[in-house]
Amino acid sequence: MKKTETEKNSVILREEVKNQIKEIDTADILIGIPSYNNARTIGHVVSAVQAGLAKYFPDKKAVIVNSDGGSTDDTKGIVEETTLDNLSSILLSHRVLSYHKIVTPYQGIPGKGSAFRTIFEIAEAVGAKACAVVDSDLRSITPEWVDLLISPVLNNEYDYVAPFYRRHKYDGTITNMIVYPLTSTLYGKKIRQPIGGDFGFSGRLASFYLTKDVWDTDVARYGIDIWMTTTAIVYDFKICQSFLGAKIHDAKDPGSDLSDMLNQVGSSIFTLMSEHQKKWKDVRSFEEVPTFGFKYAVGLEPIRVNTDAMIEKFSLGVGQLTEIWESFLPKGVMWFLTSAAEKGSKGFTFPDEIWVEIIYNFGLAFHEKIMHHDHIIKSLTPLYLGKVASFVLETWEMESDEVEDRLDSLCRAFMDFKEYIIERWE
Amino acid sequence: MNSFFDKYLLEPVTMFFKKLVQFMPNLLVALIVIIVGIIIANILRFLIIRLMKVVHFDKGCERIGVNQILEKGGIKDIPSHMMGRLFYWLAVATFFIIALNSLNIPSIEQLMTRFLLYLPNVFIAIIIIVLGYVMGNFLGRATLIASVNAGFPMSGPLSHLVKLGIMLLSVTMALEQLGIGEATITIAFGVMFGGVVLSLAIAFGLGGKDLAKQYLEKYFESKPEEPESEEHDDISHI
Numbered sequence: 134m135k136k137t138e139t140e141k142n143s144v145i146l147r148e149e150v151k152n153q154i155k156e157i158d159t160a161d162i163l164i165g166i167p168s169y170n171n172a173r174t175i176g177h178v179v180s181a182v183q184a185g186l187a188k189y190f191p192d193k194k195a196v197i198v199n200s201d202g203g204s205t206d207d208t209k210g211i212v213e214e215t216t217l218d219n220l221s222s223i224l225l226s227h228r229v230l231s232y233h234k235i236v237t238p239y240q241g242i243p244g245k246g247s248a249f250r251t252i253f254e255i256a257e258a259v260g261a262k263a264c265a266v267v268d269s270d271l272r273s274i275t276p277e278w279v280d281l282l283i284s285p286v287l288n289n290e291y292d293y294v295a296p297f298y299r300r301h302k303y304d305g306t307i308t309n310m311i312v313y314p315l316t317s318t319l320y321g322k323k324i325r326q327p328i329g330g331d332f333g334f335s336g337r338l339a340s341f342y343l344t345k346d347v348w349d350t351d352v353a354r355y356g357i358d359i360w361m362t363t364t365a366i367v368y369d370f371k372i373c374q375s376f377l378g379a380k381i382h383d384a385k386d387p388g389s390d391l392s393d394m395l396n397q398v399g400s401s402i403f404t405l406m407s408e409h410q411k412k413w414k415d416v417r418s419f420e421e422v423p424t425f426g427f428k429y430a431v432g433l434e435p436i437r438v439n440t441d442a443m444i445e446k447f448s449l450g451v452g453q454l455t456e457i458w459e460s461f462l463p464k465g466v467m468w469f470l471t472s473a474a475e476k477g478s479k480g481f482t483f484p485d486e487i488w489v490e491i492i493y494n495f496g497l498a499f500h501e502k503i504m505h506h507d508h509i510i511k512s513l514t515p516l517y518l519g520k521v522a523s524f525v526l527e528t529w530e531m532e533s534d535e536v537e538d539r540l541d542s543l544c545r546a547f548m549d550f551k552e553y554i555i556e557r558w559e
Numbered sequence: 560m561n562s563f564f565d566k567y568l569l570e571p572v573t574m575f576f577k578k579l580v581q582f583m584p585n586l587l588v589a590l591i592v593i594i595v596g597i598i599i600a601n602i603l604r605f606l607i608i609r610l611m612k613v614v615h616f617d618k619g620c621e622r623i624g625v626n627q628i629l630e631k632g633g634i635k636d637i638p639s640h641m642m643g644r645l646f647y648w649l650a651v652a653t654f655f656i657i658a659l660n661s662l663n664i665p666s667i668e669q670l671m672t673r674f675l676l677y678l679p680n681v682f683i684a685i686i687i688i689v690l691g692y693v694m695g696n697f698l699g700r701a702t703l704i705a706s707v708n709a710g711f712p713m714s715g716p717l718s719h720l721v722k723l724g725i726m727l728l729s730v731t732m733a734l735e736q737l738g739i740g741e742a743t744i745t746i747a748f749g750v751m752f753g754g755v756v757l758s759l760a761i762a763f764g765l766g767g768k769d770l771a772k773q774y775l776e777k778y779f780e781s782k783p784e785e786p787e788s789e790e791h792d793d794i795s796h797i
Contacts, residue, residue: 449714514707
């Protein structure tokens with residue numbers, strides 16, 4: 134009965150998809166793969182997912198959904214054609230696969246969020262118990278990912294499974310410098326990769342996401358990852374993490390600009406801060422999140438880093454953007470920035486306390502709408518580069534475990550200074 | 560003697576008093592209109608200030624940089640109070656015009672008609688200049704942030720150029736609206752703007768000829784890509 138209601142009410146599912154859903158009737162597991170021009174990598178992702186379903190959930194009825202943003206390459210064709218021809222090389226015993234594949238373009242505002250909405254709609258329509266979404270540009274996905282994202286939901290009644298990757302110490306610096314410490318401090322749950330991109334979730338949570346009226350906002354475009362994580366936390370869904378190993382994905386579009394990325398992430402986090410202020414104001418300590426999977430070390434490709442270029446951009450920003458920052462950054466911070474820029478690369482340091490004060494004041498400026506939000510967040514770019522350069526110089530000789538400890542101390546600095554933002558937040 | 564006194568002294572005085580008696584009711588009406596106008600203007604000012612507070616007008620002005628402009632101009636009053644005062648004076652001026660009309664003096668009536676017909680142009684010109692200022696500031700700031708993030712060393716002058724260009728354009732449009740030296744201003748603006756564009760084109764042409772050459776060579780000859788310089792880094796920020 135519920136299923137029919139969902140089908141009837143769905144305004145975003147196409148007629149052919151509704152017909153497919155009628156044929157499928159119900160499913161236990163749903164795996165969503167959002168895509169846009171990922172012909173190079175999506176075949177591998179679909180194969181890994183199929184192998185994972187066959188290996189770990191042979192007795193469950195599963196659906197693979199490819200929600201596409203209008204790819205002009207052969208992405209959709211590859212998804213439709215990809216099959217596991219030789220299962221014996223993967224599995225010890227021959228199993229009959231029982232899964233369906235839905236390949237559909239999504240409707241709505243172009244973006245990953247709209248793709249996810251279609252996946253949630255189909256999950257609700259088939260009454261899926263456990264779902265997962267994986268990026269279509271992944272090169273390091275293995276069949277085990279399916280088990281690690283789905284099993285905690287199916288077997289341990291978790292509602293949300295965040296990914297935990299082994300990444301190079303300088304990979305994902307926006308996550309390390311801003312998203313991880315800020316989200317942990319605000320909401321108290323130490324989720325290492327809040328915007329990881331590959332998540333597991335219960336059918337109950339998928340239906341809950343659909344009840345939220347966010348599908349015409351930035352969430353539909355790019356803020357979906359942090360929105361899913363934050364929503365699961367603030368509405369008290371049962372959360373865990375799964376160790377997935379290395380995350381290696383296709384090279385990003387070279388045109389994607391750092392300040393645009395910062396703007397997307399920053400505006401999503403600060404908007405959610407305004408929305409859930411009652412929740413985060415009461416949080417004063419961290420809570421560890423249960424982590425599934427066997428943690429192991431992986432060999433990662435070295436990353437070239439040019440700290441001089443970063444410090445140069447930092448200094449240029451301090452020279453040119455002072456007038457903008459002065460309207461919301463304290464005098465002490467401005468004094469530090471000016472003296473750090475004057476010193477240059479020799480002995481360059483950017484203390485955590487200053488960084489925390491900067492992020493909190495950017496959050497306050499965004500909340501108080503001191504100027505256009507794009508201008509506020511994009512002006513953070515030189516400061517972010519300064520902090521990253523300082524972090525690289527400080528951790529150059531460190532092993533990845535030591536770097537994790539260093540990031541923990543950054544999280545503590547955010548928490549120690551939390552009273553500052555609570556007092557000033559109206 | 561009597562006829563002389565009557566003709567040259569008494570008659571004009573009588574006439575003056577006759578006209579004064581005829582004019583007195585109009586004057587009285589005009590005075591009443593002005594007094595009522597001042598009372599209404601005060602009420603209007605109070606209501607406007609309250610309305611502005613309800614719609615958070617002051618915060619909005621702060622966001623788009625109006626407060627900064629006022630501070631730079633030495634004005635310490637908040638925008639909602641200024642709006643209240645503006646509407647106060649608009650109401651007073653309107654009632655003053657009505658009062659002048661009620662005096663029934665043809666020359667004043669003519670002057671008022673011409674003034675009233677010109678008034679919309681003044682308002683439009685003010686709106687154009689204010690919009691130009693706000694747009695200039697907004698786009699100037701956007702240019703500054705974007706060029707700093709791109710590592711362009713001349714970000715400051717570039718943003719000033721954008722800001723100044725937009726403001727200059729708005730002043731030109733406003734003056735044209737007011738009908739002040741239309742042809743001269745348009746030509747002057749055209750010459751100046753054209754000059755700026757030409758000098759920029761020459762500067763970029765001379766400065767970037769090697770870059771353009773390299774790009775064209777690579778494009779047409781499909782040369783193999785040069786190895787990445789050491790300045791490049793592989794950091795994936797997300």
